[in-house]
Amino acid sequence: MARLASxxxxxxxxxxxLGVTALMAAPSFEAAAGVELPxxxxxKGEKCVEDTAFMRRNHMELLKHHRNETLRQxxxxxxxxxxxxxxxxxxxxxxxxxxxxxDFCVACHSYAGAKPDxxxxxxxxxxxxxxxxxxxxxxxxxxxxxxxxQ
Amino acid sequence: xxxxxxxxxxxxxxxxxxxxxxxxxxxxxxALFAFFTLEHHGHILTGMNNQIVWGLPHVFAVFLIVAAxxxxxxxxxxxxxxxxxxxxxxxLSGMLALALLAGGLAVLVLDLGRPDRxxxxxxxxxxxxxFAWNMIFYNGFFAIVGLYLITLMDRxxxxxxxxxxxxAFFWRLSLTTxxxxxxxxxxxxxxxxxxxxxPMFVIMSFAYxxxxxxxxxxxxxxxxxxxxxxxxxxxxxNLLAVFVGASLYFTIVFHLTNLYFAKQWEFxxxxxxxxxxxxxxxxxxxxxxxxxxxxxxxFMPRSKDAxxxxxxxxxxxxxxxxxxxxxxxxxxxxxxxxxxxxPGHEVQSSFYDGVVNAYHPGIYEWLLGLGGVGVTFTLTVxxxxxxxxxxxxxxxxxxxxxxxx
Amino acid sequence: xxxSMNSKLEDRRHFLKTSAVVAGVTLGPxxxxxxxxxxxxxxxxxxxxQRWGMLIDTTKCGDGCSDCVTACNTENGLTGHxxxxxxxxxxxxxxxxxxxxxxxxxxxxxxxxENAPCVDVCPTGASMKRADGxxxxxxxxxxGCRYCMMACPYKARSFVHEPLTDQNPEVxxxxxxxxxxxxxxxxxxxxxxxxxxxxxxxxxxxxxLFGDLKDPESEVSKAxxxxxxxxxxxxxxxxxxxRYQGI
Ligand code: SF4
Ligand code: SF4
Numbered sequence: 157m158a159r160l161a162s163x164x165x166x167x168x169x170x171x172x173x174l175g176v177t178a179l180m181a182a183p184s185f186e187a188a189a190g191v192e193l194p195x196x197x198x199x200k201g202e203k204c205v206e207d208t209a210f211m212r213r214n215h216m217e218l219l220k221h222h223r224n225e226t227l228r229q230x231x232x233x234x235x236x237x238x239x240x241x242x243x244x245x246x247x248x249x250x251x252x253x254x255x256x257x258x259d260f261c262v263a264c265h266s267y268a269g270a271k272p273d274x275x276x277x278x279x280x281x282x283x284x285x286x287x288x289x290x291x292x293x294x295x296x297x298x299x300x301x302x303x304x305x306q
Numbered sequence: 307x308x309x310x311x312x313x314x315x316x317x318x319x320x321x322x323x324x325x326x327x328x329x330x331x332x333x334x335x336x337a338l339f340a341f342f343t344l345e346h347h348g349h350i351l352t353g354m355n356n357q358i359v360w361g362l363p364h365v366f367a368v369f370l371i372v373a374a375x376x377x378x379x380x381x382x383x384x385x386x387x388x389x390x391x392x393x394x395x396x397x398l399s400g401m402l403a404l405a406l407l408a409g410g411l412a413v414l415v416l417d418l419g420r421p422d423r424x425x426x427x428x429x430x431x432x433x434x435x436x437f438a439w440n441m442i443f444y445n446g447f448f449a450i451v452g453l454y455l456i457t458l459m460d461r462x463x464x465x466x467x468x469x470x471x472x473x474a475f476f477w478r479l480s481l482t483t484x485x486x487x488x489x490x491x492x493x494x495x496x497x498x499x500x501x502x503x504x505p506m507f508v509i510m511s512f513a514y515x516x517x518x519x520x521x522x523x524x525x526x527x528x529x530x531x532x533x534x535x536x537x538x539x540x541x542x543x544n545l546l547a548v549f550v551g552a553s554l555y556f557t558i559v560f561h562l563t564n565l566y567f568a569k570q571w572e573f574x575x576x577x578x579x580x581x582x583x584x585x586x587x588x589x590x591x592x593x594x595x596x597x598x599x600x601x602x603x604x605f606m607p608r609s610k611d612a613x614x615x616x617x618x619x620x621x622x623x624x625x626x627x628x629x630x631x632x633x634x635x636x637x638x639x640x641x642x643x644x645x646x647x648x649p650g651h652e653v654q655s656s657f658y659d660g661v662v663n664a665y666h667p668g669i670y671e672w673l674l675g676l677g678g679v680g681v682t683f684t685l686t687v688x689x690x691x692x693x694x695x696x697x698x699x700x701x702x703x704x705x706x707x708x709x710x711x
Numbered sequence: 712x713x714x715s716m717n718s719k720l721e722d723r724r725h726f727l728k729t730s731a732v733v734a735g736v737t738l739g740p741x742x743x744x745x746x747x748x749x750x751x752x753x754x755x756x757x758x759x760x761q762r763w764g765m766l767i768d769t770t771k772c773g774d775g776c777s778d779c780v781t782a783c784n785t786e787n788g789l790t791g792h793x794x795x796x797x798x799x800x801x802x803x804x805x806x807x808x809x810x811x812x813x814x815x816x817x818x819x820x821x822x823x824x825e826n827a828p829c830v831d832v833c834p835t836g837a838s839m840k841r842a843d844g845x846x847x848x849x850x851x852x853x854x855g856c857r858y859c860m861m862a863c864p865y866k867a868r869s870f871v872h873e874p875l876t877d878q879n880p881e882v883x884x885x886x887x888x889x890x891x892x893x894x895x896x897x898x899x900x901x902x903x904x905x906x907x908x909x910x911x912x913x914x915x916x917x918x919x920l921f922g923d924l925k926d927p928e929s930e931v932s933k934a935x936x937x938x939x940x941x942x943x944x945x946x947x948x949x950x951x952x953x954r955y956q957g958i
Binding site: 355641648663 | 793794795796797798799802803804805806807808809810819828830831832833834835836852853854855856857858860861862863864865866868869870871872873874886887888889943944947958
């Protein structure tokens with residue numbers, strides 16, 4: 157038994173060596189209980205594409221689903237696209253969702269201890285091809301689209 | 307704790323043990339430093355680029371991985387072919403195989419552009435990719451050889467060591483074949499596209515693995531103030547000579563068959579004649595230091611009392627150096643040679659088409675590559691210290707056998 | 712994913728389908744004005760009824776002209792630097808026949824191979840081919856091993872060696888991943904041509920034709936049918952989406 161234990165210990169050492177790189181931060185709201193909630197800048201437009209409460213918990217799933225559809229299948233709907241998030245939530249001050257501590261994405265993620273790597277590749281500012289402009293009239297031609305016209 | 311577990315013959319040189327450990331640890335730390343630096347700044351700090359995409363880290367990684375499979379040879383000869391001398395070395399051989407693979411994989415992982423996605427690599431497989439198969443083989447190797455070690459070292463499970471040994475034997479043959487195929491499948495590149503790549507890797511793995519085993523074994527005996535039995539020594543020496551000879555033979559066949567195909571001439575000219583550093587590394591490193599000199603040393607006739615000059619350390623050590631040189635020529639040289647897109651044409655572009663690509667490894671690549679060796683070294687030092695890996699020879703039978711053969 | 716979420720996504724799909732019909736009616740000719748054959752509704756994915764391809768006429772390609780390269784860099788947010796560690800998605804290659812001395816110049820880019828070696832070797836499946844033949848790197852699962860770069864016969868791929876900022880929102884790219892020409896997938900999905908082709912057209916060279924190889928009526932199909940063209944490294948039988956004329 158003692159020998160088994162030392163096998164395990166040796167194995168563990170190995171695992172630690174190999175596992176250094178696999179560290180991942182687990183996002184959790186509960187963990188930060190007691191800290192004051194981040195104050196978020198209000199997005200453009202009347203309301204988000206989904207309930208705020210739903211979005212708070214599930215936006216990552218929606219985004220993940222959407223990114224796979226867009227990239228792998230070429231489905232280019234805009235409702236749950238990251239670009240659309242950025243267009244509505246880019247800060248009035250910095251023009252970005254993630255360049256200062258108060259910006260929409262960063263403010264909440266740092267509160268929740270989440271470290272997504274979206275911004276390694278994705279732009280944090282809206283571009284000249286607005287997704288909302290193209291899509292909004294199609295979805296609801298009567299509602300003026302206020303998002304992303306900049 | 308260490309004091310208790312110090313079961314090797316000879317005194318327990320705790321101070322020196324920790325010195326070795328510190329040395330190994332330092333090298334590993336160096337690799338971690340390089341890793342975090344690259345993770346932050348990107349590979350821009352290395353000498354690798356869009357032409358030489360695999361550099362020094364891969365040279366070390368592939369060498370260690372290939373050697374890992376070869377290091378298991380000793381155990382296989384013991385378990386699968388039932389040779390007693392090798393049987394008593396099986397645990398050391400298995401442990402070395404694991405340490406080498408861990409070292410090689412560590413470099414491979416630390417050099418990834420997105421090492422944070424290791425989880426993706428471990429969970430998402432494209433089964434068409436030989437590279438993905440390699441990951442499966444590597445993981446399986448850890449499991450099977452680990453199990454094998456347990457059956458070898460635990461009295462109650464001893465009976466299982468033979469079937470598990472067989473499994474390990476076939477598994478690692480597949481592993482090296484797969485590793486060789488990583489290169490063999492690169493049809494577009496003149497330096498790699500060869501069916502000989504996989505078998506050549508298997509043979510070379512035998513040589514490199516055994517060489518590393520012998521170096522470690524010599525060091526352990528010296529460390530404990532013991533002398534390896536002359537009969538054992540002779541056997542391993544001859545075996546190494548066979549493997550080194552076979553590797554040389556394969557190298558010759560590889561280049562000869564390439565010469566047979568006119569379209570490969572340019573590449574052969576490059577490696578054999580005018581490839582600058584690669585030609586030099588090939589002839590001086592791979593052929594002379596890694597092949598011819600060790601063969602001479604191994605076969606050099608010696609008088610009985612010159613036994614201390616057995617080259618049981620030097621010859622395999624040179625084989626190891628030659629092995630690293632071979633990997634350098636294969637991996638870096640193969641990329642340095644311009645990719646042929648328009649046969650019969652002279653090509654020129656802003657993307658370095660048609661030119662021999664330059665590669666100047668930087669400090670971070672060295673740190674990463676050597677870090678793999680450091681991982682292997684540290685694991686070995688610890689394992690040898692904590693477990694009973696010293697080969698337990700039955701000297702009387704050896705003596706008896708020696709007088710008969 | 713939770714059940715409620717699934718049903719939400721289902722709802723959404725349904726909703727989008729209905730609204731697409733409405734959109735078609737509402738917008739009518741206004742939207743469909745540009746490139747009828749190519750554009751499709753956003754919720755409609757890439758389809759295997761199409762295969763995007765390109766025909767490059769090297770006799771029309773100007774020696775020393777690099778308008779396609781510039782256009783690509785602008786569209787995709789590349790610096791245009793040409794150091795050994797810089798990304799180049801399209802490059803001009805000058806070739807000289809060693810026997811005759813005949814000199815030509817041509818653009819080289821990802822050939823969007825049907826049997827793409829990069830896709831075959833990629834361990835995680837990050838290198839992938841869309842149903843319509845466009846070969847892309849899914850940067851969400853690319854681990855940066857660079858095996859695809861070793862495998863590509865055209866050196867079409869680049870590895871991003873340093874952190875990037877201010878990317879084009881439509882073209883996400885970042886450190887540690889491999890990238891290559893996407894046929895400007897963001898434009899193609901809107902019904903536009905790739906930036907390089909457009910630039911070549913506007914400058915009047917018209918050396919690059921882009922279109923659907925499966926549509927016999929497309930300009931590129933007709934051109935392919937009426938004259939000889941080749942794949943580069945045809946011996947590898949990769950059935951490239953990009954073909955050349957005049958070499
Ligand atoms: S040209 Fe290269 S990158 Fe493009 S599809 Fe073919 S193999 Fe892949
Ligand atoms: S670098 Fe990325 S895309 Fe290329 S083979 Fe590796 S994981 Fe696949």
